[in-house]
Amino acid sequence: MNKQTNQRLDKVTTSSWLIHGALAIGLLSALVATLGNPLKLFGPSELDKYSWGNESGVCQQVPKLSPKNTNVEQFVREKVESPDYHREIINKLSGMIQIPSESYDELGPIGEDKRWDIFYQMEDYIQSNYPTVLENVKLDHANTHGLILTWEGSVPASDAKPILMLAHQDVVPVLAENVKDWTHPPYEGHYDGEIIWGRGATDDKGYLISIIESLDLLIKSGFKPKRTVILAFGCDEEISGENCARPISNFLHDRYGDDGIYLIMDEGSMGIHKEFDQSFAMVSVAEKGYLDVGINVTSTGGHASNPPDHNVIGVLSEILVAIENHTFPRQVTTENPIFGFLECAAAHAPESSFPISVRDKLSKVAHGDGSAQQKLVEILDNMRYYFRTSQSVGKINGGVKINAIPESASTLINLRLAVETSVSQVEEHYENLIRPIAKKHGMVFEGFKSPCHSLEKRKVCLFGVDALEPAPVSPVDAESFRILSGTIKNVLKPLDQDDELIVTPYLMAANTDTKFYWALTKNIYRFTPVNLVENLNRAHTTDEFIRAEEFVREPLFFASLILNADDVVGS
Known part of the structure; x- marks a missing residue:
């Protein structure tokens, strides 16, 4: 200003x-x-x-697109506008919220860490509430808890590529000390006549319920798809997707191959x-894009009564000041x-x-x-x-005792990569910025391509975690x-x-989990068909919610999308 x-x-x-x-x-x-x-x-x-x-x-702008099968569309619309249906679908979402399907950063392998077992309850809940769907689709599993529901179309996938809709079963954990701050308990699934409260209401159980409801409605209408419809539910979107989303994508890629999917829809x-x-x-x-940058600074320790001019915490602090003083450039381009x-x-x-x-x-x-x-x-x-790559220092560690010179200090920095950049460019930026600081203090410098395991005592080492290109x-x-x-x-x-x-x-x-699906199609769109102005501000935090009047209409959107995509088969 x-x-x-x-x-x-x-x-x-x-x-x-x-x-x-x-x-x-x-x-x-x-x-x-x-x-x-x-x-x-x-x-x-x-x-x-x-x-x-x-x-x-x-x-x-394209004009409004109505399904050609007016009887099916009318069946779905009348159902979605029914107060009885509203009560039914709200109760289903409320019940799913009551399953605390939390995913944690430090989870062990599926089958070994018992905290994964909550996802058996999620699958049981889906099967018990959607028997009609399960009678008409093929259910496959990817790494136990990744669920793939395939509603086979009458036209082979080679002639009409399938439509794929994604959602995830897991939610961000609620800390025990924060439960008291919720208007209603986070896993009660409370409905107050206007709002459905609870962890996962917006992210992402409302979306999951809506897309499976769309299949349920279409099946009950008597509709028979020409184009195959696939629903895929991950179990670990909130912790990177390696345990479910990647195995699901591998499963689908083995089945349909490169560019074998017509359209992918996921949360937006x-x-x-x-x-x-x-x-x-x-x-x-x-x-x-995404990258976590780790920086380790190591040196010799000793008694605090005889300190060096700059110990590892001081050197790391100098590095962090340099990083915050050298932000990534802003640029508005047509690529964005x-x-x-x-x-x-x-x-x-x-x-x-x-x-x-x-x-x-x-x-x-x-x-x-x-x-x-x-x-x-x-x-x-x-x-x-x-328009810019963001960088945020998220963690810092150093020192174990006040009267001991620390032997190591470390930090983790979270970056979200701008459209026009790449992981290698970000790594080069950090190397060019930090190398002179290491040299100034007479320390060995190891960039991202080094193993970060050498035995030098005085060293600055960089490493990347979860690198993902835009x-x-x-x-x-x-x-x-x-x-x-x-x-x-x-x-x-x-x-x-x-x-x-x-x-x-x-x-x-x-x-989102779509980061694993790039090979399946170029047509990946992330969109939640509600007004997220207020809802979005509560995702991942206290008092997550979704407005019932918008949620109950989501299945109409997904059912209409399936019908419209089906109408162009063979046209």
Whole structure:
């Protein structure tokens, strides 16, 4: 806020509509390779046509898409609108919340660590509440607790690629000392007539119930799919997905091969939001990358009465100060799905609500104008972590006794990689930053490619954990995205009655189980068909909840998507 007057006014103008979206993203929980030029995807290449009300074709919207099988659709709609059905599905979600299917970072292997056994209860619950589904699908297991439900279509997968819907059974643990802070006990599944409370209500048991409900409704309607429908439920999404999501993806890849899936749907971070006085359905077409960087500093110890000028804690502190003083650059480029969102906002939001300071720079950024990119990123400072690799020091350890010189100190730093970067670039940045500090203190330096096991006493060592590149960006000109968009338009409503619901690409800052599914399809979309403004702020923390009136309609969305995807088979 210490810019020149005009720049200050720009920031004041934009901050109110940016803060909410930025805070929501900061709470989550994606990973992007390249989007290409979004203008190729949303309309013609006249890069200067961003003024409101033009017909340039930027962010063109598809019309509402209704299933051709009107009898089936009517059956599903009438069921979903029934008060009896509302009570039934709310009770199912409440009962599933009552199963504390927590996943922990330090879990041992499945079959050895008894804490995994809670997922037997999850499977039993699904089987007992959805007998019709289990009578019509094939149930496979991946590493015991990964569940794969396959509803075989009449057309072979080689001729009509299956649609795959993902959800995860596990939830973030609730600390015993925090239970008292909940309005209702976290595993009670309390329904107060408006809100369903409990751990997993939003992330991700509501989503899981909704997609299996969609199959239940379609089966009971008499519908027979041409395109195979697959549901896959992981057991460890909250702790990286190695125990269930990876085995599930391997299972499906063995069965269907590279690019063998038509469309993948998974939970999204944004859902339906209102920005710039316009309702948007924000479909995340990519995720940021991920890396935990570990830094170990070791030296000789001794008695605290005869200390060196800089012990390992001091050296590590100097390194951390250097890291925080050298943040990653911000850049707004056309490779980032958020640029596509800004285009959609410029084309569809009310002219008075979309800042002219942003609108005027979009075409220049699309042309690769570096000056415009820099100015735009300054205006969008409250959204900087959409456009920058974030780094957060999460853990630090050093010293065991106050009168002993510590022999080691260590830290772990969490990074979410920007669209335009890579794991190797991040590693190079840290090596270039830390190597001179080690040299200054006469210490051996070992970068990421070293084993970090050498015997030198005075050493700075770097290592990476859970490295994940930014995800490939899913196309928004694909048939599958048009079907998804048309389904959203047909089933979901804008947040204000007078609004049109605009479907837009978006970016997830967090990661989902989709990180294991890249080989199965390019068409991976992350979207939760509800208004997540308040819900999202409670995921992973006290008083997680979901609004019943929105939750009960989710199965209609997923059933309609299945029907619409089925309609194009053979067309």
